[in-house]
Amino acid sequence: MREYTKFFINGEWVEPAEAKKLDVINPSTEEVAGEISLGTEKDVDKAVAAAKEAFKTWGQSTREERIAVFERIIEEYKKRYDDLAAAVTEEMGAPTFLAQKAQAAMGVAHLQTALQVLKDFKFEEDKGTTRIVKEPIGVCAMITPWNWPLNQITCKVAPALATGCTMVLKPSEVAPFSAYIFAEVLEAAGVPKGVFNLVNGDGAGVGSALSSHPDVDMVSFTGSTRAGIEVAKNAAPTVKRVQQELGGKSPNIILDDDAFAKNVAAGIGGVMQNSGQSCNAPTRMFVPKARMGEVEEIAKATVEKFQPGAPESGAKMGPVVSDVQFKKIQDLIKKGIDEGATVAAGGEGKPEGLDKGYFVKPTVFTNATNDMTIAREEIFGPVLTVIGYDDVDQAVEMGNDTPYGLAGYVAGADHEAAMKIASRLRAGQIAVNNAAPDPGAPFGGYKQSGNGREWGEHAFADFLEIKAVMGASPAGK
Known part of the structure; x- marks a missing residue:
């Protein structure tokens, strides 16, 4: 000790x-x-x-x-x-x-x-x-x-x-x-x-x-x-x-194109890293409403790769930091269910076989709306909220509709289109097409x-x- x-x-x-x-x-x-x-x-x-x-x-x-x-x-x-x-x-x-x-x-x-x-x-x-x-x-x-x-x-x-x-x-x-x-x-x-x-x-x-x-x-x-x-x-x-x-509640706008499945999976992974305990995590994903069903299928497959386990076990995801944090996350997952979002993966309680430790199921909510608690509050756990949009203008408007402005994400096959959307997001750091962190880039929020x-x-x-x-x-x- x-x-x-x-x-x-x-x-x-x-x-x-x-x-x-x-x-x-x-x-x-x-x-x-x-x-x-x-x-x-x-x-x-x-x-x-x-x-x-x-x-x-x-x-x-x-x-x-x-x-x-x-x-x-x-x-x-x-x-x-x-x-x-x-x-x-x-x-x-x-x-x-x-x-x-x-x-x-x-x-x-x-x-x-x-x-x-x-x-x-x-x-x-x-x-x-x-x-x-x-x-x-x-x-x-x-x-x-x-x-x-x-x-x-x-x-x-x-x-x-x-x-x-x-x-x-x-x-x-x-x-x-x-x-x-x-x-x-x-x-x-x-x-x-x-x-x-x-x-x-x-x-x-x-x-x-x-x-x-x-x-x-x-x-x-x-x-x-x-x-x-x-x-x-x-x-x-x-x-x-x-x-x-x-704090942050960063938007991740996924464009409607051939790279959709890859970008949705990458966005889910970005939330699950570090058990969702990152202030700049892309915790609100915006997707075309017509493709919400695809997101649910991708979510089920992706979270399987992030099943939590002991740090030395080779698992990609560990516990959250404390009992206080675990209970807060569980309360917010329940709130998402009570407010009518769809649990596409994960949900309440500890993962099967992990009775000891503050382990949380990697959770993806779909069919959420931007006024739900899970879309407004920083959960600080492995929980993603997916919201549908009719067009890109609506996605940008909802992405900016938050008291936070730490980070933003845009992903799409058309790089120039993604860059134009990035210029409209009100946040201090924007990652385009799953860009890696840059220690030389300024980090901070609006x-x-x-x-x-x-x-x-x-x-x-x-x-x-x-x-x-x-x-x-x-x-x-």
């Missing part, structure tokens, strides 16, 4: 201010996998003070110094790669192949991408006689979720480090193991003391203290829209910058899906202040 009861503050592993422990549950077995400490405001004060002091020097570090640190971090990350992947599997149930090929892989991808951006990034630029300078914003609080733990940690830590910021990370208390190992990676890489700090805890004890702390200059939060609103409220009195990546952007060069902006130095270049020079 893992015992991760210390916090990483000012370059050292220290005891928490108060002895409050929390068991971490393995969602595949429902057994205790480890123990962490729950931090308090006192721990936050100590970590923020360390970050504030470290900013005096790290904020003035050179590009070359930061590049050297990044190279060491990447080297150490690769040494601990298998440990990181195993931790993700244990803490949130990702199948072994997914933890290795995607969960841990995204972490190193974000680090490598930020390093390449850093090498050529323009921190200064002259406009006439004025010099525009981009400077690190200061001390950053980072609050990350459990569904893609290493992805969300690294896509915040990497640009913060690259721009010269210091930081305090609060990972999810539900899935904290990989964050702890990541802190060990940074320690081994020789990141200067106080630049990176980790305090475990829950939202009430640590998240609120971080987001309201007067010495925190910026908060980067990933999680639900409801929690994001609370973070913004906490940050408002000190007028600190808030970057948020929040509307209630958040503000700011993560990933690649665009991620640097939220961690930088812009200073205009007038008269830096004398007139005529």
Whole structure:
């Protein structure tokens, strides 16, 4: 059993201010996998003070110094790669192949991408006689979720480090193991003391203290829209910058052509990956009404490939993260049935033979309407809602009829037609014809899906202040 009861503050592993422990549950077995400490405001004060002091020097570090640190971090990350992947599997149930090929892989991808951006990034630029300078914003609080733990940690830590910021990370208390190992990676890489700090805890004890702390200059939060609103409220009195990546209910418009069956199957698979626990999952599929029957047949065949099982069993789908999440998903599946949607595959209850673990049947609803609860609320499980359309204009209108705007999807044999539809969807990232993720592409949402952007060069902006130095270049020079 893992015992991760210390916090990483000012370059050292220290005891928490108060002895409050929390068991971490393995969602595949429902057994205790480890123990962490729950931090308090006192721990936050100590970590923020360390970050504030470290900013005096790290904020003035050179590009070359930061590049050297990044190279060491990447080297150490690769040494601990298998440990990181195993931790993700244990803490949130990702199948072994997914933890290795995607969960841990995204972490190193974000680090490598930020390093390449850093090498050529323009921190200064002259406009006439004025010099525009981009400077690190200061001390950053980072609050990350459990569904893609290493992805969300690294896509915040990497640009913060690259721009010269210091930081305090609060990972999810539900899935904290990989964050702890990541802190060990940074320690081994020789990141200067106080630049990176980790305090475990829950939202009430640590998240609120971080987001309201007067010495925190910026908060980067990933999680639900409801929690994001609370973070913004906490940050408002000190007028600190808030970057948020929040919920989603992303549309996937499937065009009526010869690629229909392939694209429907790919769309179903996109929802089932990571047990549906992705904020950008294509959870609302729009298809021509006349082809709804075909969708039902494709759904039955496709979900057979995603039958859940223990992470090490070779199954493509593992459990959902917790008992709380399992019950929420079951309630929403029942709601879909009660509101009249057709269960084409899956449904209520646990899969046959899986009595232990928080396993959910991969579920596809057809003949749904866009006003049903399953089409409005983020389920965050392996549940797809399929809605029929009369024409493409109606599909676009329904696709945009959501308070969210994180992602969108379009698939069809006519690439140009798909591109035109993509231009009409109101979301921060659109995937055309099942495009693969791009670590260099900006990631973030419109509307209630958040503000700011993560990933690649665009991620640097939220961690930088812009200073205009007038008269830096004398007139005529």
